[in-house]
Amino acid sequence: MATHTGGLTEARPAIRTSGLVRRFGDRDVLKNLDLTVPQGEFTALLGRSGSGKSTLLRAVARLDHTVEGSGELSVPDRVSLSFQDSRLLPWLRVLDNVVLGLRGPGARERGLTALAEVGLEGRDRSWPHELSGGEQQRAALARALVRDPELLLADEPFGALDALTRIRMHDLLRELYERHRPAVLLVTHDVDEAVELADRVLVLEDGLISVDLRIDLPSPRSRREPRFQEYRDTLLAALGVAQP
Numbered sequence: 001m002a003t004h005t006g007g008l009t010e011a012r013p014a015i016r017t018s019g020l021v022r023r024f025g026d027r028d029v030l031k032n033l034d035l036t037v038p039q040g041e042f043t044a045l046l047g048r049s050g051s052g053k054s055t056l057l058r059a060v061a062r063l064d065h066t067v068e069g070s071g072e073l074s075v076p077d078r079v080s081l082s083f084q085d086s087r088l089l090p091w092l093r094v095l096d097n098v099v100l101g102l103r104g105p106g107a108r109e110r111g112l113t114a115l116a117e118v119g120l121e122g123r124d125r126s127w128p129h130e131l132s133g134g135e136q137q138r139a140a141l142a143r144a145l146v147r148d149p150e151l152l153l154a155d156e157p158f159g160a161l162d163a164l165t166r167i168r169m170h171d172l173l174r175e176l177y178e179r180h181r182p183a184v185l186l187v188t189h190d191v192d193e194a195v196e197l198a199d200r201v202l203v204l205e206d207g208l209i210s211v212d213l214r215i216d217l218p219s220p221r222s223r224r225e226p227r228f229q230e231y232r233d234t235l236l237a238a239l240g241v242a243q244p
Contacts, residue, residue, distance in 0.1 A: 012074070014039050014151045014183030015060055020071035022055050022064065029055045031207035034072070039150070042177055042184040046191065048239060051204045053187045054155065058229075060185065061153050062213035069243040076150035080143075080182075084159045086136035087178050088128040095124035098143045114142035118172060139171065145180060154186045158193070170196055174219065190241070195231045203238045211238045 003196060011126075013039035022030040029052045037043050047053045058064045059073060061081055088097045099111040115124055118138040137157060144152055158166045174197055177184055188194055193213055194201045203211035215231055222228065 002208060002211075008020070011039050012076075013037060014041070014075040014076055015185065016072070018043055018072040020056075020059065020065055021072060022052070022059055022069040024067070030059070030069070033208055034203075035209060037151075037183055037185060039183055040181045041185070041200060042198045043200045043202060044186045044188055045192035045202050045204060046188065046194055046235060046239060047204035052207045053204055056204065057153055057185065057187050058142055059128045060151075074181075076151055077078065078147060080145070080147050080149035080152050082137075082140050082154045082157045084154065084156045086128075088131075088136055088139060088141040090128050093124065094126045094128065094131070094139050095122065096121045097128065098124075098139060098146055100143070102146060109148050111142070112185065114146040115139070117145070117176065118142045130238075131159055132165075134169060137169060140171065145182075148180070149182045150151055152182045154183045154184065157186075159189070167192075171220075172195060178219075191232055191235045194225060194235065196223070201231070201235060203235065205238075211235065 007075065013036045014114065015035060016034045017033055020030050021028055033056070046055070055064070059069070060075055061079065066118040068228050073179055078106070088094070089100070092100065095108065095111050098114060099107045102110070106147065110125060115121060120135060120138050120142065123135070128139070131139065140157070158169050161169060169192065186194070186198060199215055200214045200217060202209050203209070213231065213234065217227060
């Protein structure tokens with residue numbers, strides 16, 4: 001959606017919050033938080049446990065209807081979510097999981113195309129338990145992207161994977177992002193993952209954004225690049241992690 005001002009067309013941000021408050025009991029977890037994520041931007045969100053990362057993600061996903069709070073929040077109509085657990089339904093085959101809830105003609109064909117994009121061509125008739133952990137996360141990505149989201153919310157989607165599988169999934173997510181260009185909000189505890197994948201990294205501290213860092217590195221990114229290490233050190237310091 002776009003707004004029109006004086007003959008100019010201005011794209012509406014994928015996420016915009018103003019004075020966002022979320023409260024649990026007598027504790028404000030988000031404290032008048034202001035945030036704008038433009039369309040097509042890949043943003044990573046870091047923060048220590050209890051900083052409010054999951055609370056913010058649930059608010060943006062419109063999954064916190066019972067939580068007390070206030071402020072303004074604007075998100076697109078087409079929002080997809082990806083979690084650490086792939087959340088595939090075990091009684092449905094892979095393709096049926098991918099297109100679950102998808103309406104309209106050609107839904108299954110779109111699902112097959114999405115599976116091919118994530119490297120699961122020919123696995124549409126498999127059961128979820130027949131897939132490895134990495135393959136299950138690939139199927140979850142296919143399910144998220146088949147809906148052509150304007151905004152993809154990812155809550156530590158690679159946290160349960162082994163190191164080699166995580167590297168492959170990083171490459172896949174970045175490739176799919178470049179191809180489809182949704183806005184992405186990735187919640188992670190992994191500083192290296194944030195710098196490797198995102199174009200912008202936020203640090204949430206005590207319910208507010210304490211760091212807003214633009215990552216100016218070419219793709220593909222190398223962790224041996226000196227500027228990669230500089231960004232990494234800056235973020236670790238913001239998170240209170242002492243460097244040796």
